[in-house]
Amino acid sequence: MDEALLRSLTPGVLALLVRRGADFAAAEDAVQDALVEAVRGWPADPPRDPKGWLVTVAWRKFLDQSRADTARRRREDRAGEEPAPGPGPTVDDTLRLYFLCAHPSLTPSSAVALTLRAVGGLTTRQIARAYLVPEATMAQRISRAKRTVSGVRFDRPGDVATVLRVLYLVFNEGYSGDVDLAAEAIRLTRQLAAGTDHPEVAGLLALMLLHHARRAGRTAPDGSLVPLAEQDRGRWDTRLIAEGVAMLQAALARDRPGEFQAQAAIAALHADAPTAEETDWVQIVEWYDELLRLADNPVVRLNRAVAVGEADGPRAGLAALAELDGSLPRHTAVAAYLHERDGDLETAARLYAEAAHRAPHLAERDHLTRQAARLNARRRH
Amino acid sequence: MAKYLLLKHYRGAPAAVNDVPMDQWTPEEISAHVQYMRDFAARLEESGEFVDGQALAPEGTWVRYDGEGRPPVTDGPFAETKDLIAGWMVIDVDSQERAVELAGELSAAPGAGGKPIHEWLELRPFLSATPTGTECH
Structure with missing residues (x-):
């Protein structure tokens, strides 16, 4: 089964449930339940329309849970009927989800965990393993985070800089456990870049690609660190470098400078040098001066x-x-x-x-x- | 199964037999040492006896409560602390003998000249949180 496809559908499905009137915390639980069911059932019986399947199953899970809650609380059956078949998830819905999960009221660790689960579609167990904490601890962190943002209105985007900071945090965690967080951060940033028109989003994506491209060269077979100057540049991923450089150039051409673009420019100058000796350090110093002007x-x-x-x-x-x-x-x-x-x-x-x-x-x-x-x-x- | 803590000390343990500071080894000797530690942990994972292992930074801070409404008192770091824990490994093994055997193996990690360090490790049994099936007499 294509787990990448499944996870790429997650934020859109969740956003749709929220737009239909489900509260965020309950909708998020429902989507997780639907994902679990998909992982179990799809290999034997793949749906023709994966997204439609997820929306239907997640909505049913949400209704089941609401009914159970309603019965328990003796409230009126507010969610008793099927929703009118509205439009499918939109790019804007997905974006709002990014903003919600990176909301400034959340601590960095909560924002990271919530983003990985609600936007990334990772399970609590996977996130817990990646951060080397017990699953129960991570579950608590996520449910507290959901409570924190439950009152936030889900109707307008926030500041893209907060989202970028969270994605950068995920990227820097690297990889441990069975989830490659750097690759996951790149996937999420790509998804964000596809739906936004902001040079700093492109700058961050370029920065991640350029760093990621050097990953194979960064450690020796015995696990020890290899400094940049001593890395075997033949092991760098030239395809990722080319993609990162092209993305950065397009962003810089728009003349709206930013921290991530400047950092990406420095990474690009390293990636461009055929040997360590040929690195253009003078230009790198100039970019550091620019970076200091932007964010000292x-x-x-x-x-x-x-x-x-x-x-x-x-x-x-x-x-x-x-x-x-x-x-x-x-x-x-x-x-x-x-x-x-x-x-x-x-x-x-x-x-x-x-x-x-x-x-x-x-x-x-x-x-x-x-x-x-x-x-x-x-x-x- | 019983759990044991293997403690490695920066300071405070009796001197190792092959007691040369690491920065005086050759880089190859350091690599061999690191590889030994990694292989040791991997072997215990395979045998189902590994629980956890972490290294600690040498410098820490002392903290104590200072009364209602006040921030805690902090002090340190103290360079002269007598005993300084460098890290630990937790193992889950069938017997005290097995725990001693593994600690001995870990202490044999190669050091300067590629020879075993013979460093002292502290072995501490865990007090289990729940009573076991066997009764105390």
């Missing part, structure tokens, strides 16, 4: 210091770094790298070891420890 933050400044170190030499990079707060994550790792480039192996080795001590990820810690070990071994010879 310490992480951007730290990355800019690395680029300055490549464009103007390690001393210039260290000078840029000296202006930043030393407690920033990865500050020490960047300092180690720049000192190594400057030929001060002793300081570099000490800083790599210190950076390993503070590394936020295991793979990163192993990588930094290996860097320290490499320099220490070289110094002994």
Whole structure:
């Protein structure tokens, strides 16, 4: 059975139920029930019209549940009749769903979970596994999120930037468990891009594609990290790169600059370089300056210091770094790298070891420890 | 089956036999060590004895309640903490003997010179949340 097809239909079906008058939380449960039934029944008996099937079954589930609730609460049977056959789900409905799931009243983790379930059509179990939390915990997070947005009016789109932030969070989680969250984020962003006309949506999609294209080169067969400069560029996905670059160019041509377009431009300059040595660092520094104008933050400044170190030499990079707060994550790792480039192996080795001590990820810690070990071994010879 | 916690310490454990700091190993020795740890966990998953494993950052913060309506008191990180847990693995095995056997295997992870580290691991049985079928006497 085509799970991708099934999941791509999810947001439209859910949005339609909501438009027919179902409240969001109940409709979302009904769609999940219908998905479970589809997974069970479709392989043996595939429907001719998958979307129509899902709408019918989800609506029936919703009515069954409403009737049960109504009976229990002794309320009037408000949902007793079949709805008038209205128009099918529209692009606008799906978009509103994105906005609802990324609503500013939700915490980032809730918005992410709700988006993956209601828009992505993932099960609670899959989401729980992807985030390495117990299923019951994730179920609670999702139902709280649904309660939070239940009073939000489902009639007009919100700020697209909030949706993009949520999708970017999903993308950055990478992959663990049986769900590839990076691929899922790309799928959802593609779906969003198809229904909106916003250069930052295109910018984010381009950024994701360009990063995703390098994924195979980013880790060695033993699972260790491979730094950008040492990656085998033959393992990069040229098709994804071409798609990302074309999308970015179209977005930039519209002259409505934004954070994600600037980040994508930096990723594109890396992807464009046939070898690490041929990277256009001067242009990368210019894009970092642009990014600072759009969204000044310490992480951007730290990355800019690395680029300055490549464009103007390690001393210039260290000078840029000296202006930043030393407690920033990865500050020490960047300092180690720049000192190594400057030929001060002793300081570099000490800083790599210190950076390993503070590394936020295991793979990163192993990588930094290996860097320290490499320099220490070289110094002994 | 009984659950055991295998604790790895940054500090506070007796010194390992092959006690060379990791940044003084060769990069290949580090790779071999990481691979050993990964293979060990994979083997336990296959044998149905793996429950959980996590590494902890070396620095943490102490926190305590400071009374109604006040934010909690925080302190630290303390560099001189005597005992410092680096991470854990939880296993679910049939006997204490099996738990000791596995801890011994984990402690044999290769270090400098490719030789086993012989580091000390702390083995702690879980107190089960529910009474088991057998009665206490």
